[in-house]
Amino acid sequence: MKTFLRSISMITVVSGALLTSCKKEFLNTTPLNQASSATTWADPNLSQAFVTELYNGLYEGELNQENLDCQTDNALYNFGKENINEGNISPANTGNVPHTYEWGNMYARIRSANIALEQLAKSPIDKSLADKLTGEALFMRAYYYNQLLRYYGGIPLVKSSYSASATDFTIARSSYSDCVDFIVGDLDKASTLLQGKSQDKGRATSDAALxxxxxxxxxxxxxxxxxxxxxxxxxxxxxxxxxxxxxxxxxxxxxxxxxxxxxxxxxxxxxxxxxxxxxxxxxxxxxxxxxxxxxxxxxxxxxxxxxxxFANAKDEWGAWYARNNCTNGYHGWTSSEPTQNMVDDYEMMDGTKFDWTKPEEAAAPYQNRDPRFYASVLYDGAPWKPRTPDGAGIDPYNEIQMGTYQTGSAGSAVTYFGLDTRNGPIENWNGTRTGYAIRKFMDPNPAIVDNNTRQEVPSxxxxxxxxxxxxxxxxxxxxxxxxxxxxxxxxxxxxxxxxxxxxxxxxxxxxxxxxxxxxxxxxxxxxxxxxxxIAPQTLGNKAKIMKITGTLKAGKTVSVYRYNTDNYNYTYTVQELDPGVENRSWNDKVYFPPIYRDEMNKNNKLIQNPGYTN
The missing domain is CATH 1.25.40.390 (Serine Threonine Protein Phosphatase 5, Tetratricopeptide repeat)
Incomplete structure (x- = not known):
């Protein structure tokens, strides 16, 4: 220890001597891994790179593992309850707030947009490019402000970047109407500046602003x-x-x-x-x-x-949407699952409402439905991609198995749990709880293997x-x-x-x-x-799920299960989700989620949303 302390002391002495003997200019250097502000905004490529970074605040867009619909009657998140669905959120526990609505994340991007707008106003780069980048920055500032506005209500409108010399960083929430006017103003200006400007995919345009x-x-x-x-x-x-x-x-x-x-x-x-x-x-x-x-x-x-x-070559969370949300029988995680509430909203093919009280519809609930149902939901018996090698022999027919069935002969049947259930023989920790999985936004290409291949479907x-x-x-x-x-x-x-x-x-x-x-x-x-x-009548409803059983008909023998009404009698039972998984109820305070307690503590001018105390 003494040797170590002597070495530290010697380093300190030598360093002090060197610093004393150096010229002032030694400390006045430019970091080798950063471009200065002046360099950035004088260079068209660096200016564009700065504005491009604003788009990172979109994160994975809507193609998240935990889709926002899981906080509605449309869907359930498989891996933990949503506190907002039970009305249990508070300033200290805001529950899951997606990245693109989180207060700190959005204001960080808004600050970057403000910096870009201030610097572009005096940048020496070509005016046409400066106008385009200014239009993009205005659009992205408006986009992020609207994310905050529709989630929290009126929010503080920070219209310029704070400098280190500022003495007060607190600001009150603006009225809802003022926020709307400000956002619309940004979008009008963005639309004008971006008019006629060619853009790469994924960047703001004049039409997007409108x-x-x-x-x-x-x-x-x-x-x-x-x-x-x-x-x-x-x-x-x-x-x-x-x-x-x-x-x-x-x-x-x-x-x-x-x-x-x-x-x-x-x-x-x-x-x-x-x-x-x-x-x-x-x-x-x-x-x-x-x-x-x-x-x-x-x-x-x-x-x-x-x-x-999303690009397959880039490892981004939105590109893993299929793995995150396909069924466990394909080694997916079945994360965001449609509820029976959602499935019941799909009409019959003739435009009438599906009705469980009609025997013919209750006996075959997945027949003659709106085509969007088949394109959006993986249900029991739905055709899908070829199984992975460990499932191909169990299900050579490539059909979703969400139920419990019998195999063998009718007189001495054994219970077989479908591949895509929580008791499935391939994986059982990540099976569906609702009896459904999402198909929408899944690339149907058989070459896109859900458990280990990224996809390029845009959000x-x-x-x-x-x-x-x-x-x-x-x-x-x-x-x-x-x-x-x-x-x-x-x-x-x-x-x-x-x-x-x-x-x-x-x-x-x-x-x-x-x-x-x-x-x-x-x-x-x-x-x-x-x-x-209408949240009390919709979001406040208990989540409904589907239980399916397939019983062998008399005289039938089946060695490898496949959906077949010639061999099986199917029973479809709608149940409420176990309240231990999630017990949904509505509380009017959830119309406007709370501002996080730390933000309230940092800014004493903020007013909390109704129904919450800090």
Missing amino acids: ALKARVLLYAASDLHDMPTAKAKSTLISQFAHPELLGYVDGDRAARWQKAQDAAKAVMALGKYGFKLDLSAPDANGFTNYQNSYLSRNGGEAELLFARY PMIRYTEVVFNYIETCLALGQEGEAKTWLNRIRFRSGMPAITDAGDALVQRYRNERNVEMMFEEQRFYDARRWM
Whole structure:
């Protein structure tokens, strides 16, 4: 120890001598692994690299292992309860907050956008490039602010980067209406600056700015953000002392709906987006159409206004979507699983609502359903990819097995647990709890082996069909039912479904169901159920699951199981999820999740959302 201390002392003395004898310039050096601010913003490539980094705040987009739909009645997360579903969140325990909504992550990106905007305003690089980068920075700042706005309500609007010399880093939350105006202002400027600029895939465009504006304004016109309406529907909101943080306390709501409609129409008028939305009758290729739309292939690329792309060569979490979410019988993790609640929302092929009280439908619940069901959900008996070698001999037919069946002969049958169940013979720790797995966004190419191969399906951050739905909703709000049905039926025709003829509230309900079915796992349901203020009747429902049994018919003998109604009698039993896994209930405080306690402690000007105490 003495030798060690002597060595440290000697180093200190020598270092001090060297520093004393050196010139001042020795310390005035540029780090070899960093570019200075002046160098960055004088160099077009470095400037572009800085702005490109802003997109990293998108993370995996919607292709997460734990999809946001797991915090709705649409889905369940397999590996731990969602506290928000049980109303157990608080400032100290916010539960799972996806990266793209987390307060600190978003403000870090907003700060970077502010730096870019300040530096580009005085950069000597080519003006056309500076304008394009400025437009991108404005778009990304608006995007991240809207992520915060739709999650928390009004948030602090930080319009410039803080300098080290600043004496006060605290800032109050702006009103909801001011936030909307600021975001829309950024998007208008971004759209102008990006007009006519060519862009690589995945980067902001003028059209994407218009589409995001349509989303922002639709939310602004909705029930949850119209305070007279919200107060009438929620006692908690009516008692909140700062309703201006949650929505509009005055003004003309009809005018807000009109602004939202105008914004959606501006995107539709571009005439270069959308996939097969010009049909006048149901398309027989509804399954393929829907699959192409979410895979963004074979014409489906026209659906994308803004997307997060993945490359097989790059190890990113969104590229592992198939492994994270396919069934355990394929060595997947079955992480985000559709619930029976979601499956029941898919209509029959003739457009009628599925009905468990009808014996013929209850006996064969997966027959004659909306084609989007088959393109979106892996259910018992669904055809899928070739099994991996350890499963090929057990299931040579490549069909999903979600039930418990008999094999052998009817007189001396043995129990066989399906490959894709929690008792499956390949893996049993990661099987489905609901009786379903997600198929949507899975690359159906057999060469993409789910357990060890990345895929290149993009995450649609804003797609054209959402804009059309937004337009339909404004038509309904403004009493334009004929126009609403025209566009709603175009979406249905593409998927092979018949026209809707409803009117009044029945039409509103059909629209809401249609939006949920079409946009499943695209982060719409979380916000739609809130802004329509139907969460107590939907998000508050107990999660329902499916239990399936296959019993051999008399005289039948089966050595290798396969779904076959000639050999088996099938029983489908809807149950509530075990409350020990997740016991869902609704609490109005969950309309606006809490701001994390540490953020509240750092900024004494912040006001917490209703229903929470620090």
